């Protein structure tokens with residue numbers, strides 16, 4: 765089975781993530797997509813980060829009606845911060861029957877050469893890159909299997925959502941209703 769790994773803080777998950785995940789399912793050879801919740805991104809401050817298990821649960825709520833999308837807590841059990849190369853090597857060893865690919869926005873792809881052991885990632889895993897607003901896909905790597913996907917451009921971000929909540933503004937239509945209910949019930953991000 766071909767599995768697309770979609771890594772993120774998902775703080776919280778939003779329709780930007782979900783539309784991309786669904787686009788990849790419909791328009792690539794990937795059989796499943798695993799949304800891998802990173803407890804701590806090596807490049808991000810942990811300040812506004814909701815507890816990992818709450819973020820995982822919000823992802824589970826968001827995807828519960830789509831069997832080809834799975835939420836993964838694999839990085840909860842690996843050393844932190846979450847270096848993608850470590851997670852990839854672990855998954856490839858644990859699931860030798862699967863072929864893994866990484867799904868990445870062009871904003872992340874721009875910084876890939878700063879990631880830990882990025883050469884290993886390029887050598888061992890295809891990368892499906894989609895365009896993000898303000899970030900063209902420029903591939904200067906001499907190695908790797910980079911597949912550029914023409915997915916829709918969406919300006920939604922988790923930062924926008926957290927700011928809206930803090931300012932008492934609506935987050936309707938940015939996030940699935942079930943996820944909004946859970947955020948509101950628990951008073952997350954206030």
Ligand SMILES: Nc1ncnc2c1ncn2[C@@H]1O[C@H](COP(=O)(O)OP(=O)(O)OP(=O)(O)O)[C@@H](O)[C@H]1O
Pocket residue numbers: 771772773774775779780781784867868869870871872896917918919920921922923924
């Ligand atoms: N609106 C969007 N459309 C497509 N991809 C997105 C969108 N927002 C985030 N992503 C991508 O999803 C992955 C995980 O992102 P992440 O969980 O950090 O969300 P974020 O919305 O960018 O968060 P934050 O605003 O807190 O930085 C990244 O590869 C990022 O490029």
Ligand SMILES: O=C(O)c1ccc[n+]([C@@H]2O[C@H](COP(=O)([O-])O)[C@@H](O)[C@H]2O)c1
Pocket residue numbers: 771772773774801802804805806807808846847848849872878879880
């Ligand atoms: O491995 C690395 O060096 C590395 C550097 C930056 C980001 N990542 C991972 O990329 C994923 C998406 O990052 P972000 O900034 O879009 O949330 C997240 O899961 C991070 O752990 C990984």
